[in-house]
Amino acid sequence: MTDVDGLPPLDQTLIARMGITILEVAPERAVGTMPVDGNTQPYGLLHGGASAVLAETLGSFAAAAHAGPGRIAVGIELNATHHRSAREGTVTGTARAVHLGSTLATYEIVVEDSESRRLCTARLTCMLMDDRRS
Template identity: 70%
Template sequence: MTHIPDLQWWSENSQGTLIDRLGIELLEVGPERAVGTMPVEGNTQPAGLLHGGATAALGETLGSIAAWVHGGLDRHVVGLELGATHHRSAREGVVTGVATAIHLGRTTASYEIVVSDERERRLSTVRLTCLILDPR
């Protein structure tokens, strides 16, 4: 079985990255599922709504980390395709993303990431496919 670093490791290794800048906090990391939160504040568009790009970045972060764990931390994982459908938005609070594996192959991994608000209303559905490259 692949060793999965603890949440403290992920937090320490995210310092100075987009994960850190967006305020994403990882709550669960595994090859089949990853969960994280992100504050709305600081991640809005000028109209005060949660920015769709920030939402997509949350989704890509969760899916990519899960794919990295699936492929093995000695391998590179890069996004091949990212798509997001925004159903509604948020103006405040914290949003939660849950990445669930759709396909876990030897060279690709695909995830559906559901982003919801604090009332558990679906805000966005993000789809991500990652390419798993040979060891570094």
């Protein structure tokens, strides 16, 4: 797990609990990995919800980078289609911008296994707003 500049420490978040590592963050693209081990459903397959968490994490980080200083990104819509699953190894998610507006940002996120087979395709829309935390 890697902390990301401009965001609070990630050590007490779902991101840390799932073993997500952030490799790259920019407004147009974010990339990260997640182990299958520990993120499975009872049949030993990667849990679809784990893929959704990875997708929302990467899209949200990219959207926050797009929002800029003093602003935050909050997910308002996520959908995911699961094409296949994995039983072991590490999966990689790549978020690519579809729309970068002043109040909304939308990303397509593709989750692949170590053989570059598509496991999940997700779309995330984030609302961009002023950071109201004090």
